[in-house]
Amino acid sequence: MSASTRIAGLGVHLPEQVRTTAETERRLREENPGMRLATGLIARMTGVERVHVAPDDWNASDLAAAASRVALAESPGPIDLVVFSAAAQDLVEPATSHIVAAKLGLAAPVMDVKNACNSVLNGMQVADALIRTGQHRRVLVASGEKTSAAVRWRLDRPDQFVPSFPGYVMGDAGAAVILEASDDPEAGIRTSRFVAESKHWAVGTLPGGGTMRPHDLDATYYDMDGAGLQAAFLELGPEPVERMLADAGLAMDDFDLVAIHQVALPYLAPIFERLGVRSDRTVVTVAEHGNIASATLPLQLRLARERGLVGDGSLALLIGLAGGISLGLMVVRL
Incomplete structure (x- = not known):
């Protein structure tokens, strides 16, 4: 173990x-x-x-x-x-x-x-x-x-x-x-939590290659309801994040970095404000790199390290948002 x-x-x-x-x-x-x-x-x-x-x-x-x-x-x-x-x-x-x-x-x-x-x-x-x-x-x-x-x-x-x-x-x-x-109990992944609201699965799809539309060339492109995705995440609200931090005895100010999945720049400020995230503890990637799906959080970690925002011993909160829809939270001691 x-x-x-x-x-x-x-x-x-x-x-x-x-x-x-x-x-x-x-x-x-x-x-x-x-x-x-x-x-x-x-x-x-x-x-x-x-x-x-x-x-x-x-x-x-x-x-x-x-x-x-x-x-x-x-x-x-x-x-x-x-x-x-x-x-x-x-x-x-x-x-x-x-x-x-x-x-x-x-x-x-x-x-x-x-x-x-x-x-x-x-x-x-x-x-x-x-x-x-x-x-x-x-x-x-x-x-x-x-x-x-x-x-x-x-x-x-x-x-x-x-x-x-x-x-x-x-x-x-x-x-x-x-x-x-x-062997260090204080290092690495400290806690994680995942939430899904699967009733919203249809608001963002890439159907091609599955059994629903196996030979439909039209199914090889993104089919996404951007407004529907935004509404679904707003419905989810900040409560899952707040509950995890409360259970872990942490507050937003404890983190050297809060990395969050990014799909569009205008969405970020309201999310950060609602969660109580300080702008000097985040890395904005969407403007220069777009939405790079699951590679987004590793990129933010790398850039934060290169810019001196984090180093050995820093505490980071990773917040993932995904179609389906799902929310992923992970606290990591670097």
Whole structure:
């Protein structure tokens, strides 16, 4: 049995190619002659200035493997379990974790853990449980989000624009976290809590590849009700966060960093205000990187470390928001 599970390595990969929001709007007009799209509309509504775009011949596993190499360079050593945790995937079968492990040359058991934008948090939750019970000692949790593959550029009907809109500000990225057993009971993952309101599952979908619409080409694009997602999370409210902190005997001012999943800039200030989060203890990523799904929280951790906001011994609160809908909370001592 392990006293705790600590983060031993952290890796993020951001593709070199970027697409500005102005370029996104220009392409939409080119692909859809006669489309009336107000200049700057997407940027005004979301605050997103640009997104990263992976090469056409890259898959989710390539992004995950690139980030994993960074994490493994930071924390060399054997890996005895590979967990691929992302909204994206290479194939329906086999598990994308097999492909990641093969690209990294790792001979270890594998599994996929999938829960939309909370995938990395849930992967860390699973790894923590397996480490604490002695089944594994060093686990690689890897994410590859190639969201650009599901963006609808050609609109057959005007009413397709609104449900496709969130895809225009989603970016590609890879992330990796190495978790390992620690004898320090105060280090690593201190507590976590997950909440789901599954009655809202239909407000944001990417149907392709499942049994509902197995051969429908129209199902390979994002179909999201942005207003419905926002309403669902507002209905959930701050109570789950407040309850977890109360149970753990913590307050927001105890954290050196509060990392939260980000889909649009205008949503952040009301959320931070409602939760009582100080602006100097957050990292805003959505403007420069867009919504990068489950890679968002690892990116914020890395940037916070690079900017000196956190270091060894810092306390971080990770808040994940995902379609379905679900909320993930994790307190980590770095």
